Amino acid sequence: MTPTATTPVTGPTRVLRRLARRELHSPRSTAAILLAVLLVLVALWIAVETVLALIGVRPLLVAPGEIPGAAASLPTTQPVILAVAGALVLLLGVVLIGIALGPGRRHRHLLSTGRVLAVVDDEVIASALAQRASTTAATHPDGTSVAVGRRSAAIRITPASGMPVDRSEVDRAVAADLDAFGLQPSLRATTSISSNGKVGQ
Amino acid sequence: MNSTNRGLNRLLILLIGLVFVVIGAAALAVVTVPVVADWWRDNRDAVLDTIDGWFAWNPFAAAPGADAGQTAPVLVPIVPIVGIVLLVIVAALLIPFVLRQGRGRSGVVHRATVEHGDIVLETDVAANALGDALDDTEAFSSVRVSAWDVNRAQALKVAVTCRRGVSPRTAVETVSTAVESLDRLLGVELPVLVEVGGGFRAAKPKRVLQ
Numbered sequence: 001m002t003p004t005a006t007t008p009v010t011g012p013t014r015v016l017r018r019l020a021r022r023e024l025h026s027p028r029s030t031a032a033i034l035l036a037v038l039l040v041l042v043a044l045w046i047a048v049e050t051v052l053a054l055i056g057v058r059p060l061l062v063a064p065g066e067i068p069g070a071a072a073s074l075p076t077t078q079p080v081i082l083a084v085a086g087a088l089v090l091l092l093g094v095v096l097i098g099i100a101l102g103p104g105r106r107h108r109h110l111l112s113t114g115r116v117l118a119v120v121d122d123e124v125i126a127s128a129l130a131q132r133a134s135t136t137a138a139t140h141p142d143g144t145s146v147a148v149g150r151r152s153a154a155i156r157i158t159p160a161s162g163m164p165v166d167r168s169e170v171d172r173a174v175a176a177d178l179d180a181f182g183l184q185p186s187l188r189a190t191t192s193i194s195s196n197g198k199v200g201q
Numbered sequence: 202m203n204s205t206n207r208g209l210n211r212l213l214i215l216l217i218g219l220v221f222v223v224i225g226a227a228a229l230a231v232v233t234v235p236v237v238a239d240w241w242r243d244n245r246d247a248v249l250d251t252i253d254g255w256f257a258w259n260p261f262a263a264a265p266g267a268d269a270g271q272t273a274p275v276l277v278p279i280v281p282i283v284g285i286v287l288l289v290i291v292a293a294l295l296i297p298f299v300l301r302q303g304r305g306r307s308g309v310v311h312r313a314t315v316e317h318g319d320i321v322l323e324t325d326v327a328a329n330a331l332g333d334a335l336d337d338t339e340a341f342s343s344v345r346v347s348a349w350d351v352n353r354a355q356a357l358k359v360a361v362t363c364r365r366g367v368s369p370r371t372a373v374e375t376v377s378t379a380v381e382s383l384d385r386l387l388g389v390e391l392p393v394l395v396e397v398g399g400g401f402r403a404a405k406p407k408r409v410l411q
């Protein structure tokens with residue numbers, strides 16, 4: 001970022017850095033909202049059942065007093081169902097812990113230039129690289145596919161039959177583009193050319 | 202960009218995940234691990250009695266001993282009532298937690314106090330100016346501008362959708378130029394975050410019959 005006359009450089013830049021970091025990571029709102037809503041429903045259900053039990057009205061589903069006894073006899077009455085359900089709940093728990101502790105990265109890269117800070121979807125990078133690769137190789141755009149990861153971009157070109165493609169030329173062009181983009185973290189491109197050509201393009 | 206409390210999100214997911222792991226592992230072990238199954242067969246009734254004991258616990262009930270039967274014990278079920286209150290509190294805390302997710306949009310991009318009064322710059326001013334400057338850009342299929350509250354200040358978010366094959370650097374530089382014009386127009390430099398999205402996937406090769 002270039003220093004500007006009217007605002008101190010630390011202010012907006014720090015705020016922007018923080019904003020950009022937030023945009024690069026998932027807030028995990030979907031999972032959190034889903035779990036919170038479920039928790040509210042279960043809490044309210046247990047509360048209602050307890051009130052019904054206290055005033056002696058028939059329970060909605062199960063009386064809370066019967067739950068421990070019923071659960072305790074499951075190993076003898078329904079061992080298979082209990083084992084399967086236990087395994088599923090265990091798996092779900094592991095997935096949730098993974099969501100909570102994982103980095104939760106979104107498929108985006110940072111690009112800082114001029115006056116602004118930008119987060120760029122990997123899709124856009126892939127699309128730009130595919131365009132460059134297919135014009136350099138003189139192949140049809142539909143014969144080029146690009147997969148962009150965090151630090152690497154894999155380019156696959158399916159040439160038209162009988163039209164050889166110069167791999168090093170594509171490599172150079174794509175690397176020059178990536179240099180010019182100045183993404184963070186930076187990407188390294190690898191190109192592969194399919195040995196089977198495609199007829200008619 | 203919004204006011205979502207991400208740490209709290211992680212914490213909630215982590216806690217529920219741990220509870221699920223413990224319950225799931227216990228249920229699985231009691232059926233599949235012989236040692237655990239044996240222990241459960243021997244101690245099942247003791248465990249149930251302990252749980253019943255918790256629910257029947259009542260400090261107001263007459264202690265068995267000296268003056269048992271002298272005063273009538275208060276037969277209010279303490280544990281269930283406290284339980285209900287706790288459950289309602291949990292629900293009451295979780296509802297605002299859910300509603301706060303994703304909030305934090307601002308209708309104002311800048312406030313300033315000058316000699317003759319206050320200046321309030323509304324988001325629409327910045328949004329319209331940037332929108333006008335960027336709408337005709339061939340490379341973008343859509344431009345959306347919003348303002349957000351960040352640490353009691355405001356930041357602009359410019360979300361652009363690029364057409365297929367557009368260089369991300371060119372896209373960002375185009376927005377940056379428009380933002381510099383906005384700086385001159387408004388006389389303040391707002392922090393600007395640009396979001397460059399695609400919406401069009403990179404071409405995938407079609408299947409070829411061989």
